[in-house]
Amino acid sequence: MLSQNEQVFTETKPWFKLWSIYVLGFLVLILVGLYLYSQSLIRVEAPKEELGEKVIITMPSGKTVYTYENLIVEEKGKLLYKGELNTIDLTGGVVEHQNWE
Known part of the structure; x- marks a missing residue:
C-alpha cells in the first residue's frame, strides 16, 4: 500500500x-x-467612376441605347460610346437627357 x-x-x-x-x-x-x-x-476598393447623368440615345433605326453621359464621346464628327472593353459608333443618334430605370 x-x-x-x-x-x-x-x-x-x-x-x-x-x-x-x-x-x-x-x-x-x-x-x-x-x-x-x-x-x-485591408480593404481594396476600386475607384468610383463618375458616370454623369443618365441619357437615352435614339438611333435612326428606331433602337434605343441606355447609357451615361460621360461614356459618350465625340471624335472626328462621330458620336461614340466608349465602355471599358468596347467602342460603339452611335453617329446619327439623338441624345435625350432622361432618367431611365
Missing part, C-alpha cells in the same frame, strides 16, 4: 490535460481574431 505522499505524486493529474486544451484553444482564438482583424484593415 502506498502512503498518501506517494499517491499524490504518482497519480496522473487530469487538470494538466485540461490546462493544455485551454491554452491551445486560447491560442487558436487569438490567431483567428488576429486574422479577422487583419482582413478588416
Whole structure:
C-alpha cells in the first residue's frame, strides 16, 4: 500500500490535460481574431467612376441605347460610346437627357 505522499505524486493529474486544451484553444482564438482583424484593415476598393447623368440615345433605326453621359464621346464628327472593353459608333443618334430605370 502506498502512503498518501506517494499517491499524490504518482497519480496522473487530469487538470494538466485540461490546462493544455485551454491554452491551445486560447491560442487558436487569438490567431483567428488576429486574422479577422487583419482582413478588416485591408480593404481594396476600386475607384468610383463618375458616370454623369443618365441619357437615352435614339438611333435612326428606331433602337434605343441606355447609357451615361460621360461614356459618350465625340471624335472626328462621330458620336461614340466608349465602355471599358468596347467602342460603339452611335453617329446619327439623338441624345435625350432622361432618367431611365
